[in-house]
Amino acid sequence: MRELVALALHQELAEYLSLEEISSLLETPKSVQHGDVAFPTFALAKVLRKAPQMIAQELAEKINPENFEKIEVVGPYLNFFLDKKKVSAKTLALVCKEQEKYGDATIGLGKNVPIDMSSPNIAKPISMGHLRSTVIGNSLANILAKLGYTPIRINHLGDWGTQFGKLIVAYKKWGDEEAVKKAPIQELLRLYVDFHERAETDSSLEDEGRLWFKKLEDGDQEALHLWKWFREESLKEFQHIYDMLEITFDSFNGEAFFNDKMDEVIDLLEEKHLLKTDRGAEIVDLTDYNLNPALIRKSDGATLYMTRDLAAAFYRKREYNFDQSLYVVGNEQSIHFKQLKAVIKELGFEWYQDIHHIPFGLITKDGKKLSTRKGKIVLLEEVLNEAVASAKEQIQEKNPTLENKELVAHQVGTGAVVFHDLKNDRLNNFDFTLEEVVRFEGETGPYVQYTHARCASILRKTEWTVSTIDLNQSFALNDEDSWEVVKLIQAFPSTVLKAAEKYEPSVIAKHAIQLAQTFNKYYAHVKILTDDAEKQARLVLVYAVKTLLKEDLRLLGVQAPEEM
Ligand code: ARG
Numbered sequence: 001m002r003e004l005v006a007l008a009l010h011q012e013l014a015e016y017l018s019l020e021e022i023s024s025l026l027e028t029p030k031s032v033q034h035g036d037v038a039f040p041t042f043a044l045a046k047v048l049r050k051a052p053q054m055i056a057q058e059l060a061e062k063i064n065p066e067n068f069e070k071i072e073v074v075g076p077y078l079n080f081f082l083d084k085k086k087v088s089a090k091t092l093a094l095v096c097k098e099q100e101k102y103g104d105a106t107i108g109l110g111k112n113v114p115i116d117m118s119s120p121n122i123a124k125p126i127s128m129g130h131l132r133s134t135v136i137g138n139s140l141a142n143i144l145a146k147l148g149y150t151p152i153r154i155n156h157l158g159d160w161g162t163q164f165g166k167l168i169v170a171y172k173k174w175g176d177e178e179a180v181k182k183a184p185i186q187e188l189l190r191l192y193v194d195f196h197e198r199a200e201t202d203s204s205l206e207d208e209g210r211l212w213f214k215k216l217e218d219g220d221q222e223a224l225h226l227w228k229w230f231r232e233e234s235l236k237e238f239q240h241i242y243d244m245l246e247i248t249f250d251s252f253n254g255e256a257f258f259n260d261k262m263d264e265v266i267d268l269l270e271e272k273h274l275l276k277t278d279r280g281a282e283i284v285d286l287t288d289y290n291l292n293p294a295l296i297r298k299s300d301g302a303t304l305y306m307t308r309d310l311a312a313a314f315y316r317k318r319e320y321n322f323d324q325s326l327y328v329v330g331n332e333q334s335i336h337f338k339q340l341k342a343v344i345k346e347l348g349f350e351w352y353q354d355i356h357h358i359p360f361g362l363i364t365k366d367g368k369k370l371s372t373r374k375g376k377i378v379l380l381e382e383v384l385n386e387a388v389a390s391a392k393e394q395i396q397e398k399n400p401t402l403e404n405k406e407l408v409a410h411q412v413g414t415g416a417v418v419f420h421d422l423k424n425d426r427l428n429n430f431d432f433t434l435e436e437v438v439r440f441e442g443e444t445g446p447y448v449q450y451t452h453a454r455c456a457s458i459l460r461k462t463e464w465t466v467s468t469i470d471l472n473q474s475f476a477l478n479d480e481d482s483w484e485v486v487k488l489i490q491a492f493p494s495t496v497l498k499a500a501e502k503y504e505p506s507v508i509a510k511h512a513i514q515l516a517q518t519f520n521k522y523y524a525h526v527k528i529l530t531d532d533a534e535k536q537a538r539l540v541l542v543y544a545v546k547t548l549l550k551e552d553l554r555l556l557g558v559q560a561p562e563e564m
Pocket of ligand 1: 116119120121156157158309312327329
């Protein structure tokens with residue numbers, strides 16, 4: 001809508017304002033009585049040295065009226081009323097033509113975007129925080145792909161570091177092979193927690209742990225063998241969750257992968273005289289950035305999380321020659337990523353600017369942070385299973401004869417968890433209550449899925465398919481209810497762009513909710529299947545809503561069952 005208005009205004013104002021400037025000045029009137037889009041003329045008054053009211057008057061007479069029902073002048077404002085018939089006919093024909101490709105763009109063609117996402121730690125349960133990273137990263141990948149970019153989903157596993165030395169010690173002292181095989185993560189976590197409890201009274205344990213990590217870094221056979229085994233067992237469990245969410249990765253190169261790739265960075269740092277020694281440790285001073293120093297090497301020579309992230313950043317630049325490099329990681333690590341960028345900048349590489357930390361808030365329970373300390377953990381797999389069970393109960397109640405109940409319950413249950421995660425601005429913390437998440441009403445995933453299935457059912461009933469539609473007929477609609485729906489359909493392409501620009505899947509989730517709500521209002525007011533001149537246009541509207549709800553959900557990583 002705004003585009004049409006901006007274009008019409010730009011034809012008259014090109015000398016004074018760019019298309020973007022005009023777009024940014026446009027407003028949405030509070031009440032529909034004042035039209036669809038408003039343009040305030042104050043900004044022009046200075047340039048043209050005329051009263052805003054006069055400018056508004058003159059512009060109203062000049063503007064090409066092609067796409068407008070009327071253009072009203074109210075004081076300094078121009079209120080645009082779009083031509084409902086024209087806009088709905090054009091928009092609906094375009095969706096019929098492009099189908100699920102509606103909104104696709106080419107701005108990202110030939111541009112690689114590695115996305116560091118999920119990245120759980122081996123031998124620990126995958127947390128709700130990792131779930132957030134997984135689903136936000138996956139959705140950003142889908143959104144960017146729609147715009148032509150090539151996303152690369154990277155699982156930067158936490159599979160290296162001193163904790164593995166500790167784990168090896170704990171396993172050798174108190175571990176049991178069978179127990180690990182039976183429930184790997186639970187058992188490894190138990191050993192790890194155990195280690196820390198004992199280390200509180202026995203300080204030699206920490207030293208032993210450090211020693212074993214050093215052995216691991218140096219390629220000791222026994223250490224490597226145990227580490228590999230822990231890693232494989234953990235990965236198997238993570239894979240269950242990825243399978244449930246139907247998320248795949250292009251790379252599982254985690255921290256360990258960079259064990260033999262850190263020298264390059266350390267050499268570079270030395271060459272540029274950036275390494276300083278501080279109490280035996282090697283650091284990069286970042287006082288100029290108002291940041292704590294970046295720790296590169298500990299006094300015993302062991303490398304750190306930061307060292308491996310530096311190696312990974314250089315590796316990704318070389319391997320993918322990225323346009324942007326994204327890190328979907330909790331807000332609590334924002335200093336780490338500031339340091340990472342600062343060090344790359346200090347090294348003189350301009351591409352530090354293309355590195356973007358995409359932070360997100362916490363999932364809470366009754367306002368408190370969920371914690372993994374001391375074995376108190378919320379197991380993600382349990383949450384997903386409970387959501388599926390709850391979906392199944394509701395489906396059983398609402399639609400007992402539905403075929404593929406198991407599959408649909410799975411799609412609704414997991415989809416509900418994912419949608420709930422993505423519907424709020426990513427930086428917000430939010431509470432997780434299962435009942436809230438799997439409700440079929442309100443602003444939930446199941447509500448959007450349900451609306452999609454409703455559209456599918458209407459089309460099924462009349463055996464309407466898009467493949468047989470004649471695109472030369474007119475799909476003009478002229479009523480207020482359909483107009484609200486058409487506006488949201490028309491806004492879809494710019495919504496996808498906005499989601500990508502802000503790295504914000506919630507923009508898509510909000511579009512889905514609004515479209516579902518607006519369509520359901522329409523459905524309550526208008527008889528779609530009445531035989532009259534507009535019936536075909538109404539069916540196309542239903543088709544467009546169905547297509548876009550499905551596309552919104554797909555971009556979020558949520559399935560859209562045809563029936564539920
Ligand atoms: N494994 C880390 C954690 O769980 C997250 C890693 C994020 N990615 C990165 N390149 N630092 O906290």
